[in-house]
Amino acid sequence: MSNFLTSSIGKKFILSLSGLFLIAFLCVHLALNLLLIFDNSGDLFNIGAHFMATNPIIKIVEPILAIGFILHIVLASILTIQNQKARPIKYARRNQGGNCEWSSRNMYILGAVVLIFLAVHLYNFWWNIKFPTLGTPLAETTVDGVAMEDTYLLVSSLFKTSVVYCLLYILGGIFLGLHLTHGFWSAFQSIGFCNQIWRKRLECLAKIFAFIIAVGFCIIPLYFMLGFAGN
Numbered sequence: 001m002s003n004f005l006t007s008s009i010g011k012k013f014i015l016s017l018s019g020l021f022l023i024a025f026l027c028v029h030l031a032l033n034l035l036l037i038f039d040n041s042g043d044l045f046n047i048g049a050h051f052m053a054t055n056p057i058i059k060i061v062e063p064i065l066a067i068g069f070i071l072h073i074v075l076a077s078i079l080t081i082q083n084q085k086a087r088p089i090k091y092a093r094r095n096q097g098g099n100c101e102w103s104s105r106n107m108y109i110l111g112a113v114v115l116i117f118l119a120v121h122l123y124n125f126w127w128n129i130k131f132p133t134l135g136t137p138l139a140e141t142t143v144d145g146v147a148m149e150d151t152y153l154l155v156s157s158l159f160k161t162s163v164v165y166c167l168l169y170i171l172g173g174i175f176l177g178l179h180l181t182h183g184f185w186s187a188f189q190s191i192g193f194c195n196q197i198w199r200k201r202l203e204c205l206a207k208i209f210a211f212i213i214a215v216g217f218c219i220i221p222l223y224f225m226l227g228f229a230g231n
């Protein structure tokens with residue numbers, strides 16, 4: 001077992017499992033974030049954010065999510081370095097074409113860009129929510145008689161006041177989509193769930209999924225940037 005985990009195949013397996021776990025997180029995160037644009041009063045999003053912040057199950061999932069991210073980044077780095085050492089001379093460009101698409105050849109770069117986006121993103125929101133005393137204190141609001149943090153105000157003020165951040169979040173969504181175009185089906189292949197027929201289906205599904213995630217995350221800053229939420 002320990003041999004498997006230290007082998008390249010074992011590392012790829014765990015990399016893929018952590019990737020699928022992060023994909024599940026992204027689906028929940030996007031669904032919750034879309035509440036931002038379905039209710040301009042912010043009540044719906046605040047109720048959702050308050051539920052996520054106070055639910056005991058989510059509190060258990062949070063550190064697991066952090067471990068998932070760390071595992072994914074560390075294993076991707078190790079495998080990329082190992083691959084480069086094993087193949088010091090790059091293939092000629094003509095050998096890289098065909099079904100080996102641009103995103104699959106640049107997974108590490110795409111992942112690194114998403115990571116930079118994530119660092120800025122966590123500083124914008126997560127940091128301010130978790131450590132309000134160190135950053136800008138969070139405003140409070142009351143929804144249906146329940147007092148809670150005004151997370152809607154935190155997110156909407158950033159997008160309403162900064163075109164730069166809106167563009168950064170749009171780019172983040174696009175790069176995340178490109179990363180998933182390959183990552184989604186490749187993860188299934190690495191865990192052994194892929195034959196000739198399923199590979200084609202999963203490749204197609206990956207493109208649709210990546211498109212939905214990219215458009216979903218981009219639409220939120222765009223909504224605020226274009227003034228649909230008012231001033």
Ligand code: HEM
Nearest residue numbers: 033049053062114118121125126129155169176217220221
């Ligand atoms: C329009 C785009 C996005 C918005 C408005 C948004 C909003 C938020 C907010 C408000 C939080 C803080 C939640 C809390 O701690 O209560 C958060 C946390 C987080 N976001 Fe996003 N997010 C967006 C895109 C993304 C993307 C694309 C990723 C992944 C690449 C991502 C990954 C995370 C992670 C990992 C956390 C920390 C989760 C936790 O431990 O609670 N977000 N986001």
